Amino acid sequence: MSHFLRKLSVFKRSSFLRIVAIATVGSGLLYANSDTNSRATLASKVPVPLREWKITQDTFPRPWFPSSSHWQFGVLPLFSSRVGLVPSSDKKNEASPAVGDDPKSCPNCLGRDTIANAAARVGPAVVNLSVSQGSYGITAGKSSIGSGTIIDEDGTILTCAHVVVGFQDMRGSYKGKVDVTLQDGRTFEGTVVNADIHSDIAIVKIHSKTLLPIAKLGSSSKLRPGDWVIAMGCPHSLQNTITAGIVSCVDRKSSDLGLRGMRREYLQTDCAINAGNSGGPLVNVDGEVIGVNIMKVRAADGLGFSVPIDSVCKIIEHFKSGRVVRPWLGLKMFDLNEMITARLKKRFSMFPNVNKGILVSLVIPGSPADRAGFRSGDIVIEVDGKPVECSKEIVEIVRDRVGVPLKVLVKRDKDSLATLTVIPEDSNIGV
Template sequence: MQFPFSQFPRQIATYVFSILLGAILTAGVYRVLPSQAGVAPKKFSSYQEAPALLAQSTISRIPETAAGSFVTAAVNRVGKAVVRIDTERTVNRNPDPLFDDPFFRRFFGEELPRGPMQERLRGQGSGFIIDKSGIILTNSHVVNRADKVTVRLKDGRTLEGKVQGADPVTDLAVIKINDSSDLPVAPLGDSNEVQVGDWAIAVGNPLGLDNTVTLGIISTLKRSSAQVGIPDKRIDFIQTDAAINPGNSGGPLLNQQGEVIGINTAIRADAMGIGFAIPINKAKVISSALARGEKVAHPYLGIQMATLTPEVAAENNSDPNAPFEVPEINGILVVRVLPNTPAAASGMRRGDVIVQIDGQAVETAAELQRIVDSSRIGQMLEMKVQRGRETTSIGIRTGELQEQS
């Protein structure tokens, strides 16, 4: 069959026109689709098409500012006020008694050390400036027993710091630096406004890596120090999954607006992705007193306690080796009464179950601790106690907790 050459130019023109029309439509679609905000959801013919769009929609939810992400803006607002704290202290250590053995010295020489030996220990943490006069907030354990404190600012300045005051019970301390230049100050937020799920930004100098920023969320609130595993403290922590490592202690935990909502502190060696911070409102209450060098007084009762439920009590009572039987109720079990304490003087006994304080029902040890913490030194607290099958009332006048040496 012969090809009709008379139709060839017409077919070529048709093909060329189709190609040009397709190119124009493709270019038009490419220019319009990426910038449209109200495009109807795409119906995927197969699940393989979905991941790219899902990733794009996830990224678009992160709040941004003109300068970049909210994290950038928050860190820019606070970063210059975050400092590194280097500490040194001298420790006297007694040599091994073997060094004083005449037989041992006969063979190893008289050059062996005699008497106490001095060792220089160094530590490192973080802090942040809260006042232009040079007031810095950090953790008490960062500066504990330090002979020398050196503060390094982000702009490179190195200044000598003086510990104005420290409170081991809340793990807070205030350092003062003297500098006539204008110091950056970290804005303080309101930790009472923090909610679970809020963004959390940790800033500090972990592991000697200065000016490190990590991002996470608020995991939970009012996590008691007893639950965290440090019963010698009296803090209801903010828990976060923002990475907090050694050296972060004393640094700020920020909210999305770049305000300090907590002081990074406790980390558990056996935890993965869990960190804790002291609420900034707690620090606001006592930082002024610490800056003046005043001691912070803490009321106490003098008991070791545990939360009791009917299930826990039943399990205890079914154990033939249990030290004593307890009422199968909700309350706070007195595990031990410490000697020479207000609780001992009032007649509180081991095995008592506290169910009310001043007419207010209490069911957890954390609740009881918060009530005691908010009381005054010397205040009388009336407690309703279940003792075996009997109910009795005990009045305890709070004492002042003394620092352990």
Template sequence: MTGLKTLATSSKHRRIAALTLVLLAGTALGGYGIARADETAGLNASAAVQKNFTPVPDFSALVTALKPAVVSITVHLKISDASEQVPDPNDQGGQSGPGGASPFPFPFPMPGFGGGQAPQPQAVEAKGSGFIINSDGTIVTNNHVVKNAKSITVTLSDGQSYPAKVIGADPRTDLAVVKVSAGHPLPFVELGDSRAVIPGEWVIAMGNPFGLSNTVTAGIVSALGRDIGDGPYDRFIQIDAPINEGNSGGPLFDQKGRVIGINTAILSPSGGSVGIGFAIPSDMIKRVVTQLVASGKVTRGYLGVEAQMITPTMAQAMGLPDGQDGAPVGALIAGISPSSPAFRAGLKPGDVITKVDGAPVTNPGDLAIDIANVDPGHDTSIEYLRNGKPHTLTVAVATLPTNPNKDFGTNGAGGPDMTAHGDIGLTLAPLTGHDLAQLNLPNGTQGAVVAQVQPGSPADEAGLQSGDLLVGVGNDPITSPDQAAAAIKSAEGKGGKALALRVVRNGEALFVAVKVPDSKKAG
């Protein structure tokens, strides 16, 4: 669809936002009163400002030069089932973003929806933005702008309109390329180097918010590398330049007129800009767009691991060293897909990947992007920790499949009786055939089902849930409740401050760090 992706905020956040607005309004009124008092005292405020004020940058010449390469995109589609095609802004989809927010595509308000009436088949027109990267009419935009389009019209800044066709799209990064045939060379802009961007520098956003073409806003880079929970390759540039619905696909320029990002999403309590916007960095755009232009699709490397962040508690539980700033580094392997390159190379759950081809890996996001950028078939060096000791291996990266295999279970059968482990607040049950069917696990899977979690216990505080399948304690596999209880007791007796429990939840593997009660710590 089209429009800007919006990250909805919780009711608590909405109350805070409203309070902030009131406080700001109060500050503005107070400032007005002070200014009037100074004026009556005979002070020349204008002269003081002219003497001491440092003017902000003037972007007018830059905007004049760049505007011809920025386009408005109108998408036409026919919706037969609005509930399938148009996301409900109140449906948060079970995905969590920053601060409890939940990301979802938020399209323009469209006539004929809502009002309690069943939607009828109708033609829908929606709008977005884009920018020309080649004089032949090649245009970059967001995938969610042109997704499901029946027809696309591109309008230049001078009002000329042309039909456009989709050359290629990549849902994983929300990027798309469309093309128009104008019959003559078109003005275009260049992609810059987003790796050189730093927080605090000025940026310009251009686009078509709410259908208002040729709109320009300015602001600064607020932060880099933001993960908003929108996909595996999140590395957004956060900006405070106002962007709204319809800005999606529009360029984010640096002060030299180079595109350093593509405006994609906002975090907002209302659906409008509150100064928290997100742009896909140009380095990602370059790689994806180059492939889309060449072949209409994107090919990525595939390792076949399920990785997760390492918390300080998890680092304690697994005896992992801290990074230079004292925080744990690396990507913890929670699961490995059978027959994957990682499986064949000998990587195991519990290993911590620290480098890919010499490049440091600080978190799972780094790993996902680094592996995706490897050409399939390339022999890649992986540096990792196993039981705290460094190792290196070479793995032949494969091609990322359309639906990567996420079967991270283990083989075996459960025991006959439930086992309670009161120290950490867990009650474990054997894994039955019924459980395998309910959990959609293959026959022969081994482990112990979490039957109960005692409220307020260490297991509860760690986030363990009834229905989780416990498949390992540390790096040791689990085959039954009794074995799990024995392994937990043994790990506690070694004097650690936390236990690393490996579980499978909703078909995905992850490690959960459970703090050991003080009474059980060795000393």
């Protein structure tokens, strides 16, 4: 009886091995047993057609068996191979790199070093900013409050206004002192030379006898949702910190964020931004600064906002002239499109026959627009002789033309036209 059981055991084992061999050949997968005492071997004869079969490289989840010490949970790449000998005529094809492996075949692709290289270009110019806490000249300690970027060899540092200026001093010509720490450990005393509350942009100056690292400014006008970006700075006093993500929106309006009394547009990203990142640079994959990190949505992940560098450059130009000039018309405007106008035409029979334009939703009493004769419901179609389709175009036309009369063509009920002359005023509210 015992002899019969041994024969049966051998039969079952050999049958099991045959099954495993067939399954291994058919699937191309083999899990190695970590038991070094096992001497079982598998041999199989593979048909010729199977020798020409390839499996594209991918990942395959390795199953997890909680009762077995020989199996570990993880991923196992599928074998990309031929079973048996490979004909010499196919060896060249076998060795050719996959698409994207050769940097010359895809110059604009995101490579393994793209983000690291971009961060390395800007990193040395990113600084930590802190101020002394205390009153009446008595220092109670230092608090790290934000980040900045050196953008000029003369020691010009770009940062946020709320980082270097107390909110109680925002409306004045505050010239405070800021402690600046570079990534190489050097420290300087910086002076706040300009700060603008509405854009939340400020300039700090330091003086160095040696060369300072600088970051290159890029352009934010060509950014698209989905572009890779890098947020750099000193969150929670942790210097040399970078996070990466994508651009979520290129023109997030301040009204969308509940910021009233001003009209601004922000870059929205999903980069991790925390306290201390304010004032730090938002960088593209070419190692260029394309924004200034300014804020995040509290109690939310992946909702960070930056001031586009194109807007920042305009503010810097205003700083050079002495102050930031903001023309104010006193209008609340809404951009129209074909879908919105179709609904308005269906609802209001007297709505003008337009498909695009800017709808005036509110005229502030006593404002330049009110004095010029604007009405709620007007549709702006031309400003200064130029056709306009969005309020952003009006902002670009008005720019810093304070006190300069502008001719505005509007369409009213029953397609009546009116030409209005408005004189922008300098105001902290903005267009």
